[in-house]
Amino acid sequence: MTALLRTSCREATRLIELRALQPLTPRERLGLFWHLRICAACRAYRKHSAAIDHLMVRRADDAPMKLGQDRQGAYPGRDFGVSQTSSSCTREMWRNDFKNRAKNKNNDWRYKEKNHESIARYEEQVKVAKKSNRAKPSKISGKACGEKNIFFNGATGSGYPQGKVPLSQRVRIQIKYLNRCEWICSKSRELQQQHPRLKVARASTEGLGAEHGSLARSSKYRSWVSPERHNWWSNPTSNTNMYSNKWKKVESQCRKILVQEGSETTISDRGSDWAPQTRSSTQQVSLYWFCGRQDQRQSCKFSMEFNKTKYSDLKDQKKNQKVIYEINLQD
Amino acid sequence: MRQHTAELLRFARNRVKDPAVAHDLVQTALISAWESMDRFAGDSSPRTWLFAILKHKLLDHYRKAYREGSRLSGEPAEADEPEAMLFDTDGHWRSQHAPALDPALFADDDDAERRHRALLHCLEALPERWRGAIEMKYLLERDAALIQQELGLSEANYWQQVHRAKLRLRACIEERINPAMRHQKT
Numbered sequence: 001m002t003a004l005l006r007t008s009c010r011e012a013t014r015l016i017e018l019r020a021l022q023p024l025t026p027r028e029r030l031g032l033f034w035h036l037r038i039c040a041a042c043r044a045y046r047k048h049s050a051a052i053d054h055l056m057v058r059r060a061d062d063a064p065m066k067l068g069q070d071r072q073g074a075y076p077g078r079d080f081g082v083s084q085t086s087s088s089c090t091r092e093m094w095r096n097d098f099k100n101r102a103k104n105k106n107n108d109w110r111y112k113e114k115n116h117e118s119i120a121r122y123e124e125q126v127k128v129a130k131k132s133n134r135a136k137p138s139k140i141s142g143k144a145c146g147e148k149n150i151f152f153n154g155a156t157g158s159g160y161p162q163g164k165v166p167l168s169q170r171v172r173i174q175i176k177y178l179n180r181c182e183w184i185c186s187k188s189r190e191l192q193q194q195h196p197r198l199k200v201a202r203a204s205t206e207g208l209g210a211e212h213g214s215l216a217r218s219s220k221y222r223s224w225v226s227p228e229r230h231n232w233w234s235n236p237t238s239n240t241n242m243y244s245n246k247w248k249k250v251e252s253q254c255r256k257i258l259v260q261e262g263s264e265t266t267i268s269d270r271g272s273d274w275a276p277q278t279r280s281s282t283q284q285v286s287l288y289w290f291c292g293r294q295d296q297r298q299s300c301k302f303s304m305e306f307n308k309t310k311y312s313d314l315k316d317q318k319k320n321q322k323v324i325y326e327i328n329l330q331d
Numbered sequence: 332m333r334q335h336t337a338e339l340l341r342f343a344r345n346r347v348k349d350p351a352v353a354h355d356l357v358q359t360a361l362i363s364a365w366e367s368m369d370r371f372a373g374d375s376s377p378r379t380w381l382f383a384i385l386k387h388k389l390l391d392h393y394r395k396a397y398r399e400g401s402r403l404s405g406e407p408a409e410a411d412e413p414e415a416m417l418f419d420t421d422g423h424w425r426s427q428h429a430p431a432l433d434p435a436l437f438a439d440d441d442d443a444e445r446r447h448r449a450l451l452h453c454l455e456a457l458p459e460r461w462r463g464a465i466e467m468k469y470l471l472e473r474d475a476a477l478i479q480q481e482l483g484l485s486e487a488n489y490w491q492q493v494h495r496a497k498l499r500l501r502a503c504i505e506e507r508i509n510p511a512m513r514h515q516k517t
Binding site: 008009010011013014017018021040041042044045048049051052053055056 | 414418421422423424429430431446447450465468469490493494497498500501504505
């Protein structure tokens with residue numbers, strides 16, 4: 001017993017560092033336990049050490065790593081944000097979207113507001129280009145479509161011993177329109193299959209199948225996708241919808257999600273399905289959009305509200321951090 | 332590739348003391364990427380791939396710095412070791428260096444930017460070989476066996492390096508964030 005109490009501060013600090021990476025022997029563990037009971041300085045050191053670990057892995061300049069392997073978080077200095085991506089709309093995407101919606105015109109209240117002019121203008125440009133032997137325009141002018149990646153950094157695992165993660169985070173993304181967009185779809189299915197952990201709550205309703213049926217039908221997500229109300233929502237390139245659970249058989253590029261004003265989704269690094277609790281991770285969701293409706297203003301804007309909540313702080317709403325991004329889709 | 336160069340540079344610059352070395356590392360990483368372009372499977376984004384290459388270059392650098400540091404300077408002088416400065420002969424904290432549980436220090440508040448700056452400053456002040464040991468700990472996701480394999484260190488020696496680096500880092504950050512505290516102690 002006296003030998004255990006004889007653990008010095010020097011030894012205790014060494015053990016504090018050591019135990020974050022490898023298990024201590026029973027003797028070391030007991031020695032450290034008793035020492036920490038009686039030594040306030042070493043208790044403070046333990047806290048400081050964890051805080052330094054946290055700082056080290058969340059340095060603001062860090063780079064993204066492969067999803068699922070990253071415990072450091074892609075953007076340690078930032079909790080969430082929108083990464084810069086370029087517009088990836090192609091003529092085919094645009095035209096297919098137009099055609100597919102035309103098939104469902106009876107159900108699509110937006111059909112009347114299609115931008116025929118934009119398509120016609122593009123065709124005209126192609127003709128002119130052919131005649132004058134110029135390069136074919138790659139994009140339809142006047143449209144607003146593109147993609148952006150949303151990321152958020154999970155904080156778990158950063159500086160905390162595995163299995164003892166005190167905090168987790170969840171990020172609620174609420175999309176608020178300044179100007180109506182046609183639709184937005186989430187990460188392409190192909191990418192979701194490549195990165196099984198790359199799932200968001202909304203994606204889980206369509207990607208995880210029957211076991212998440214109740215989740216998909218919960219009122220929380222009903223506002224996000226509601227096939228009853230918007231039956232054109234089913235992806236015309238596939239023969240399934242979110243409730244059929246046949247998604248594995250379908251190779252679809254991108255599922256349309258009708259985004260309503262005020263609809264929201266939650267990305268979380270807590271829970272066994274899309275991220276083990278003991279790892280921090282960078283969740284990334286791509287949003288692709290088309291703004292089919294041409295208003296007076298030709299650009300289409302939406303704002304996204306990121307609302308980070310630590311699970312430990314759920315009761316204290318004052319601690320929530322809120323960031324609002326406004327995105328001009330024609331950028 | 333061009334669009335990621337600035338990020339790669341920033342990443343390297345915050346992990347290596349000498350800016351010229353950081354530039355060299357990014358340069359060699361880009362050259363390696365260029366040479367192995369055909370082996371890039373496209374499973375990850377090009378950015379992730381570039382950073383993975385850079386991380387390997389950084390590991391090479393730390394390994395080299397550690398070995399050269401050992402060869403040129405030998406073991407650091409006893410007086411230079413933080414243990415001798417921070418602990419007395421019985422291994423207990425010297426009163427002026429004992430950590431105190433100051434709630435303002437390392438608290439989870441909005442002052443993260445200041446702590447981040449302090450961290451970068453204190454990392455710069457670390458001897459290169461200690462920094463290598465501690466940076467590798469995080470770069471290799473704290474896989475102790477992998478780090479020891481990379482650095483060619485014995486287990487005890489590696490932990491000694493990390494322990495020393497951490498002790499000095501903690502004292503430095505405390506000093507920088509809350510200098511008044513140190514004066515109170517003395």
